[in-house]
Amino acid sequence: MATEILSRGWDEPYYVVRTSAFDAFFLVGEEDPDEVANVDVRIQYPDGSRWGATMFTLDEVDRLMRRWERTGEYADGRYFPVSRDLIVREPGVPKMTAVLIAMHDNDDLTSVLDRYGIPD
Numbered sequence: 001m002a003t004e005i006l007s008r009g010w011d012e013p014y015y016v017v018r019t020s021a022f023d024a025f026f027l028v029g030e031e032d033p034d035e036v037a038n039v040d041v042r043i044q045y046p047d048g049s050r051w052g053a054t055m056f057t058l059d060e061v062d063r064l065m066r067r068w069e070r071t072g073e074y075a076d077g078r079y080f081p082v083s084r085d086l087i088v089r090e091p092g093v094p095k096m097t098a099v100l101i102a103m104h105d106n107d108d109l110t111s112v113l114d115r116y117g118i119p120d
Contacts, residue, residue, distance in 0.1 A: 001020075002101075002105060003019050003020050003021040003022075003101045003104055003105055004019060004020045005017060005018070005019050005097065005101075006018045006019060006020060008093070008097075011025075013027060013029075014026060014027060014028070015028045015033045015093055017093065017097045019097075019101060019104075021045070021101075021104050022043050022044060022045050022046075022100075022104060022109075023043070023044045024041055024042070024043055024097060024100055025041065025042040025043075025044070026039050026040075026041050026093050026096070027039060027040040027041070027042075028093070033092065033093040033094075034091075034092045034093065034094065035091055035092055036091060036092060036093060036096075037056065037057040037059060037060040037091040038054065038055070038056050038057070038060045038064075039054070039055050039093075039096070040052065040053075040054050040055075041053060041054075041055055041096070041100070042116070043100065043109065043113060049110075049115065050115070050116040050117060051109065051110055051113035051114065051115055051116065052113055052114055052116055053084060053085045053086045053112070053113045053114060054085045054086070055085070055086045055087075055088055055096050055099075056085065056086070056087050056088070057087070057088055057089065057090065057091045058087060058088075058089060059091070060091075061080055061087060064077075064080065065077040065078075065080055084112070084113060084114045086099070086112065086113070
């Protein structure tokens with residue numbers, strides 16, 4: 001059965017998307033949830049297990065690498081260190097949620113994202 005979105009909205013400080021399989025907590029901050037290009041997300045399953053990553057768009061990766069060229073970070077922006085984070089094509093919580101749902105439905109989510117703690 002495909003995962004469905006049940007609700008979405010603010011639960012400060014998070015923008016929360018509840019699905020039929022998991023809840024996604026996006027730490028959006030001051031940005032518009034429909035336009036965010038760099039965001040921390042935590043996934044929580046009904047069993048209490050939690051998974052997380054920082055999601056970046058391709059454009060955001062390029063923007064950061066160009067900034068690092070100027071600042072000298074990461075060998076003058078010649079590489080982008082990624083450890084268990086997720087690069088996506090399009091910005092916005094709705095598009096990012098669609099990626100997370102696809103990952104869950106394909107049994108990829110828990111092998112790509114970092115696990116936090118243990119279930120309660």
